[in-house]
Amino acid sequence: MGPDSHEMRDAEFARLALPLLPAIARVARALTHDASDADDLVQDTFLKAFRHWSTFVPGSDCRRWLSAICRNTFFAQRARERWTTAVGGDMDLETLAAVKLHALARENGVEDMFARLDLAPAMNNAIDALDPPFRDVVRLVDVQDRKYEEAADALGIPVGTVRSRLYRARRQLQQSLIRYAIDAGFHVTGGPAAATPVQPFGGPHVTT
Amino acid sequence: MSRLDDCREIVRQLWPYLDGALPDEWQVRVVAHLDACTNCTSHFDFARVFLEAIQRSGAVSLDVEPLRARVVAALEAEGMRAP
Numbered sequence: 001m002g003p004d005s006h007e008m009r010d011a012e013f014a015r016l017a018l019p020l021l022p023a024i025a026r027v028a029r030a031l032t033h034d035a036s037d038a039d040d041l042v043q044d045t046f047l048k049a050f051r052h053w054s055t056f057v058p059g060s061d062c063r064r065w066l067s068a069i070c071r072n073t074f075f076a077q078r079a080r081e082r083w084t085t086a087v088g089g090d091m092d093l094e095t096l097a098a099v100k101l102h103a104l105a106r107e108n109g110v111e112d113m114f115a116r117l118d119l120a121p122a123m124n125n126a127i128d129a130l131d132p133p134f135r136d137v138v139r140l141v142d143v144q145d146r147k148y149e150e151a152a153d154a155l156g157i158p159v160g161t162v163r164s165r166l167y168r169a170r171r172q173l174q175q176s177l178i179r180y181a182i183d184a185g186f187h188v189t190g191g192p193a194a195a196t197p198v199q200p201f202g203g204p205h206v207t208t
Numbered sequence: 209m210s211r212l213d214d215c216r217e218i219v220r221q222l223w224p225y226l227d228g229a230l231p232d233e234w235q236v237r238v239v240a241h242l243d244a245c246t247n248c249t250s251h252f253d254f255a256r257v258f259l260e261a262i263q264r265s266g267a268v269s270l271d272v273e274p275l276r277a278r279v280v281a282a283l284e285a286e287g288m289r290a291p
Binding site: 021092 | 216219220221222223224227228229250251254255257258259260261262263264265266272275276278279280282283286287288289
């Protein structure tokens, strides 16, 4: 590669790849859950991208290309960890579970817990306690407001898998937080629980 | 379809609806149902404030300028000329 082609490569990289740093930083933050690790991952991603810039297809989606490098780098670094968590399950059941958990919250006087209480510390603890595959989709979709397709792209998994993991993760988070609110005595006595019992379609209540 | 069956069908769309991931046809159907069903509306409201609580819990600003400077320095050490 001659001096001119080096110059062209550098200019292209600066024009196409570097502006995507904030987007890749968000992906890295979602994957690592740690600011320092995320910064290291972003740096590794851009160094690899620069070294292999010749493999980037002009006109293709640079963000997707960088996301793939970021993801592959992260997974390679965490290869010793298990990434085969079973994530099967019925998505219908997960959404119906959300209704039953609402009923449980109402019956225990904590229906308005998410609006009334500062649950950020408990929420962060609950998110951290999720298995990594579930935590990743929550971070991307619920915290970073990414679409299912974008999360699938960032994680290299099908959209259907994003959905199933997301819905199950939300159920687990709701269970954790409702249990937390009840155990902490945050219930409202004489609240809506007594006045208007919610109807979760007559099914059995979820046991937490 | 009975009212109960209709409610069950609608709450199956709870998460996709709140995520803005429903096809238009279902979006219209859910909105119409929620207009008329306070019980289902309460389920959706509970789920919506739950999602808002998740988002609030992770609302950290991401200042990437120091990181950008660090990455550019690493790239320059790798041979890239300053952009």
